[in-house]
Amino acid sequence: MCGHGPTPAIEPVVVVSNERVATGVCRVVLDAPRTAATVEPGQFVHVRIARSADFILRRPFSVHRARGERLEIIYQVVGRGTRVLEDARPGDVMDVLGPLGHGWTVPEGTTRALVVAGGLGAAPMGMLVERLAEADVQITLAQGAPSAGRLLARELFDSLCRRSVVATDDGSAGTCGFVTVLSAELLQRERPDVAYVCGPEPMQRIVAGQCAEAGVACQVSLERLMACGVGACLSCVVATRHGQKRACVDGPVFDAADVVWDSDEDPEAER
Amino acid sequence: MSSVDMRVRIGALELRNPVMTASGTFGSGKEYADFFDLARLGAVVTKGVSLEPWPGNPGQRIVETPSGMLNSIGLQNPGVEAFCDNDLTWLARHDVPVIVNVVGHRADEYAAVAERLEQESGVHALEVNISCPNVDAGGMAFGTTCPAAAEVVRSVRAVSTKTLIVKLSPNVTDVTEVARAVEAEGADAVSLINTLLGMVIDTRTFAPVLARGVGGLSGPAVRPVAVRMVWQVSQAVSVPVIGMGGITSAEDAAEFLLAGASGVAVGTANFMDPTTTVGVVDGLERFCQERGIEKVTDLVGAAWKR
Ligand SMILES: Cc1cc2nc3c(=O)[nH]c(=O)nc-3n(C[C@H](O)[C@H](O)[C@H](O)COP(=O)(O)OP(=O)(O)OC[C@H]3O[C@@H](n4cnc5c(N)ncnc54)[C@H](O)[C@@H]3O)c2cc1C
Ligand SMILES: Cc1cc2nc3c(=O)[nH]c(=O)nc-3n(C[C@H](O)[C@H](O)[C@H](O)COP(=O)(O)O)c2cc1C
């Protein structure tokens, strides 16, 4: 069921570098030959940041890029685990469980793609744009962030996308406003074959709606709290038109048309 | 070094070693078969199975806590029919005893599930879950009073010839009372502990973190409570006890055996390391070898006399 990925495994990894790349956001590079060789765009790894009884759960992170034997993860420092991760130094050892999940798919015959990323939603787009560029797909990418200092991976995106545009909430770069303003316009103007979306769920929902209206196939990458990461515990369910699915194995990438966005549609969930 | 006899007996069932999976943390095993051969385990204990499909609780369903976690999965499962078609069919291809965790809203629902599973030769034992804190009707309500617990066990016993394990709730004043009550109704073994009722409140939003408010606490945080309850119950009943709660290593498992458990189950620790169970199997054998212990059963209750 693991999408197109190979079977997951636990791989001990060594930190190669760990540095700040934007306000409150870091990039860690891990020496992880097995996972790097097998991970597909949109898949994630479940990271054991510290070997302490205080960390009962792993932390899930998308793979931003896989180059040679190395994995790149872009992460925002938000809580206990990511604060410990921020302090990791080259040579530190941790382990990853992966590659996990069902990632992005490129539909047969795709020639034009729109990539829409909000905030940390840019993280899973690195491998995706590389894959699309390899397949000679023309890429337009729209990225949104609170301010210019929070935009991510701009060099990579600028180098591989035919168009790369940005929107910031405070207008410090690109269009002033939400990325959904850009996506609405780009969907109309460019008529892509497929749209790839990741970011805060309300934003994904809006873009999914825009795609449905424009008749454009849309894939979204959804975030849920995860315990096992391999499909066993049902912590991470997503409501879909085909019943409840697990974000860790059936996702994180879903066909937007399948997602039932209103999780409050069913208040009497127990029976 | 000589090899250790790792076999244990739970009712009519002989297991190749005392290490099982804790219900709800291991699916039906499929998700973990990528990591090791399930035949290494004493038994696979499946997630809770009900008569009809249950959708489970709304999210947020989990939260990490100091040395543990709360869950409020709410026994989401596809119902016994789909379970037999998919999970059991898959498990039948593996050389490992299967223990099915059974849940219901009423005593007759438990019995109906047990009746359906009676036809399945691939089911080696039932674990009657009268202790889930995450459902409103049934679940833990049955496990906290003796008459209700006895009623469920009686109705299941009436229709099932399989080894019957009853899973006890720690959310009671005296766990030995319920243990005695279910033993009197014909339980072949008891397992404990299920999760402890707990809660986390977000100090930013002032709201409970879990959608349902409360959830079940598991992981190393509960281990001393679990060991204490296994100690009490194993001396109060004459049927075997399966101990669980926060086991992460062979030493943790040994602690439960010393307290009086005949078998152990690993739950939350599977999430951090999917190979925890096999690590416990190997470690337990080494633990015995290093101490010149020939049979793992020699550990059972060894702490009583100290
Ligand atoms: C499939 C997937 C891919 C992800 N990819 C990235 C990424 O590339 N970059 C990035 O910065 N973040 C990503 N996240 C979110 C990331 O997992 C959380 O930000 C991180 O776990 C927070 O850990 P913490 O200990 O710092 O926070 P805490 O709040 O202290 O964490 C407590 C618990 O909540 C969980 N948790 C907290 N926030 C989230 C969240 N937003 N989503 C899921 N679980 C959460 C933690 O894993 C942990 O179990 C991803 C999440 C998922 C599910
Ligand atoms: C996510 C999760 C789901 C669970 N589901 C069930 C269940 O379906 N039936 C059951 O009897 N116990 C269930 N339990 C309880 C465990 O089987 C076990 O009794 C408890 O977690 C203590 O063991 P541990 O600390 O090793 O996890 C669940 C526990 C967790 C963490």
Ligand code: FES
């Ligand atoms: S995290 Fe356990 S099923 Fe998805």
